[in-house]
Amino acid sequence: MAPQIDAVILAGGMARRMGGNDKGLVDLNGQAMICHTINKLSTQVDQILINANRNQAQYEQWGYTVFSDQDSGYLGPLAGMVTALKQTQADYLLVVPCDCPMLPTDLTARLLAALEQQQADLAVASDGEYEQPVVLLLKPHLAASMQAFLDAGERKIDFWYRQHKVAVESFADQPNAFVNINTPEQKQQLATQIAK
Ligand SMILES: Nc1nc2c(ncn2[C@@H]2O[C@H](COP(=O)(O)OP(=O)(O)OP(=O)(O)O)[C@@H](O)[C@H]2O)c(=O)[nH]1
Ligand SMILES: [Mg+2]
Incomplete structure (x- = not known):
């Protein structure tokens, strides 16, 4: 039987480099940025969850389960x-x-194939050069170790996952796959590229 897979889209940051506007909700070519991400994932997982620390009602309008960080201190993606x-x-x-x-x-x-083949606890995507520490496939039992890491005051995701057996899957065949939008300028650049 195929395993059940949930996705969580992290939208819980402060988006300071975007000027403090909620990054998931900023417009990218006529759609909220998170809708582009949702569109990519919707056929890949059983359920999509959205993690946001503000504007929850706006995320709920698309019918997804929205939740905020258990710890409301903006402790980072972990x-x-x-x-x-x-x-x-x-x-x-x-x-x-x-x-x-x-x-x-x-x-x-x-990510699932890499994790299963290597009998790993988690898989991380890579662009062929760099690992993408917020693009992960995780087994839920890892919650305890992640909580202990946070409780120890640690925040760096790759430091956390290196404590476990990690499979790295390269997507070097898709050069733009992990284009990451942090600033209004990067958003404008991608909007122009998509429109071409
Ligand atoms: N839940 C949660 N997600 C976070 C937190 N900080 C960042 N993220 C998410 O992690 C991902 C990568 O973070 P960044 O690109 O640094 O986003 P950001 O922190 O909102 O933006 P900056 O303030 O410009 O660094 C984004 O999807 C963020 O929404 C946090 O404290 N809690
Ligand atoms: Mg940040």
């Missing part, structure tokens, strides 16, 4: 991940950021 890991009933949790609108359509399948 705070959203650990909350989702504790909530999910699925076999795996796919984690992606809201600000990567060009994610691969075979992201889940390839």
Whole structure:
């Protein structure tokens, strides 16, 4: 039987480089940025959860389950991940950021295959050069270790996952897959590219 896979889209940051506007909700070519991410994921997972610390009602309008960090201190992406890991009933949790609108359509399948083949606890995507620490496939039992890491005051995601058996899956075949939008200038550049 195929494993159940939930996805959580992280939209819980302060988006300071975007000028403090909620990054998931800023317009990218006529749609909220997170809608581009949702469109990429919708056929890849059983359920999509959205992690946001403000504007929850606006995210709920699309019918997805929205939740905020258990710890409301803006502790970084791990705070959203650990909350989702504790909530999910699925076999795996796919984690992606809201600000990567060009994610691969075979992201889940390839991360799962890598994880299973290597009998790993988690899989991380790579662009061929750099690992993408907020693009992960996780087993829910990892919640305890992630919570302990946060409780110790640690925040760096790759430091956390290196404590476990990690499969790295390269998407070097899709050069724009992890284009990451942090500033209005980057958003404008991608909008122009998509429109071409
Ligand atoms: N749940 C949660 N998610 C976060 C937090 N900080 C960042 N993220 C998410 O993690 C992903 C990557 O973070 P960044 O690109 O640094 O986003 P950001 O922190 O909102 O933006 P900056 O303030 O410009 O750094 C984004 O999807 C953010 O929404 C947080 O404290 N809690
Ligand atoms: Mg940040």
